[in-house]
Amino acid sequence: MSQFASYLPALMVLLLPLAAWSGWIIARRGSERSSGVRVNELSSSYFRGLNYLLNEQPDKAIEVFLKLAEFNRDTVETHLALGNLFRRRGEVDRAIRVHQHLIARTNLSSEEKTVALLELGEDYMRAGLLDRAEALFIDLVAMEAQVPSALRHLIGIFQHERDWSKAIAHAHRLEEISDESQGALIAQFHCELAEQMRARGELDEAREQISHAFFSEARCVRASILLGQIERAEGRLEPAMNAFEDVADYDVDFVQEILSPLLDCYARAQQMQRAEKFLLGVMDKHQGISPVLALTRLYATTRSEPEAIQFLAGQLRQRPSVRGLVELIQASMGKSSGEARENYLILSDVTRKLLEGQALYRCTSCGFGAKAHHWQCPTCKNWNTIRPIHGVVGE
Numbered sequence: 124m125s126q127f128a129s130y131l132p133a134l135m136v137l138l139l140p141l142a143a144w145s146g147w148i149i150a151r152r153g154s155e156r157s158s159g160v161r162v163n164e165l166s167s168s169y170f171r172g173l174n175y176l177l178n179e180q181p182d183k184a185i186e187v188f189l190k191l192a193e194f195n196r197d198t199v200e201t202h203l204a205l206g207n208l209f210r211r212r213g214e215v216d217r218a219i220r221v222h223q224h225l226i227a228r229t230n231l232s233s234e235e236k237t238v239a240l241l242e243l244g245e246d247y248m249r250a251g252l253l254d255r256a257e258a259l260f261i262d263l264v265a266m267e268a269q270v271p272s273a274l275r276h277l278i279g280i281f282q283h284e285r286d287w288s289k290a291i292a293h294a295h296r297l298e299e300i301s302d303e304s305q306g307a308l309i310a311q312f313h314c315e316l317a318e319q320m321r322a323r324g325e326l327d328e329a330r331e332q333i334s335h336a337f338f339s340e341a342r343c344v345r346a347s348i349l350l351g352q353i354e355r356a357e358g359r360l361e362p363a364m365n366a367f368e369d370v371a372d373y374d375v376d377f378v379q380e381i382l383s384p385l386l387d388c389y390a391r392a393q394q395m396q397r398a399e400k401f402l403l404g405v406m407d408k409h410q411g412i413s414p415v416l417a418l419t420r421l422y423a424t425t426r427s428e429p430e431a432i433q434f435l436a437g438q439l440r441q442r443p444s445v446r447g448l449v450e451l452i453q454a455s456m457g458k459s460s461g462e463a464r465e466n467y468l469i470l471s472d473v474t475r476k477l478l479e480g481q482a483l484y485r486c487t488s489c490g491f492g493a494k495a496h497h498w499q500c501p502t503c504k505n506w507n508t509i510r511p512i513h514g515v516v517g518e
């Protein structure tokens with residue numbers, strides 16, 4: 124999106140009242156010939172500002188429109204749009220001044236005042252003044268004005284402060300007053316609490332948070348992974364395996380996150396047939412290489428090394444993968460000697476270098492690339508948008 128396009132919504136708001144006002148002034152020209160000079164000045168300013176905008180010169184456009192807004196002090200929308208423009212351009216101090224100036228007016232309707240307060244809150248957030256923003260949004264909710272927007276901002280602030288209990292309470296409130304389901308978001312907040320409790324060794328409390336997460340989102344992948352980890356740590360292998368297997372059912376893309384602990388559970392419970400059945404089932408619905416590699420290792424122990432290599436080579440023809448190739452080279456190297464072994468070593472080095480520095484995950488919302496999985500994208504702050512990258516060098 125061009126810079127101009129990103130300004131467009133704010134500018135439309137800015138232009139409409141000015142256009143109407145300018146038209147009104149021009150219409151009055153006939154009856155008020157004495158003010159003709161000033162009218163000409165204003166309408167030419169308006170078109171000059173418009174021209175700057177069309178030429179993607181927002182700096183000059185802002186200058187002109189600021190002057191216009193001074194002439195017509197009643198144009199609330201103009202002030203709001205100007206403040207919005209300043210904030211988008213990162214000139215937060217100017218945005219704050221415009222909005223504070225607007226709020227201080229005595230002739231605002233209560234609707235206009237709450238819109239200005241909401242804008243001021245957004246300025247504070249942008250300036251990093253979260254305490255002030257929080258107080259302002261709490262006031263708006265108490266006044267029952269702009270409640271959905273104020274609640275959304277408050278939820279954002281509490282996430283930033285990692286105050287998950289408050290985030291949960293406000294997300295429930297938002298769900299009550301709007302038609303939007305917040306279940307998936309609330310489940311993530313409960314999982315955050317569960318992880319904190321698990322780290323402190325408070326496993327019963329962690330389980331309770333996991334139950335809340337499932338209540339908010341019945342097929343919550345993260346809650347299932349957490350439950351599997353807790354059950355496994357306590358040596359309860361059957362419920363651990365069930366929880367991990369559920370992950371593949373809820374969202375097969377996350378299977379690589381649970382393969383290692385799940386295979387450990389299968390091995391400890393001596394359920395290798397169940398392991399094979401699970402991995403074959405995952406391969407049917409998942410194009411990634413992780414289940415193939417896991418099955419190769421399984422066949423190397425339950426069948427024989429040559430059979431495992433044969434299986435891997437056959438699979439690599441259907442799903443080309445550098446990670447699979449590394450594994451195949453490694454297995455073949457073990458059986459070779461002399462010059463052949465040297466060549467395998469070179470191949471192994473080259474393929475490993477291919478994988479170095481490669482992002483394994485990408486955010487579907489903003490494109491952020493990561494080597495490890497995050498439940499919340501560090502860049503766009505969306506939850507559950509970071510997914511494994513599929514393809515020859517990915518999963």
Ligand SMILES: [Zn+2]
Binds near residue numbers: 486500504505508
């Ligand atoms: Zn993102």
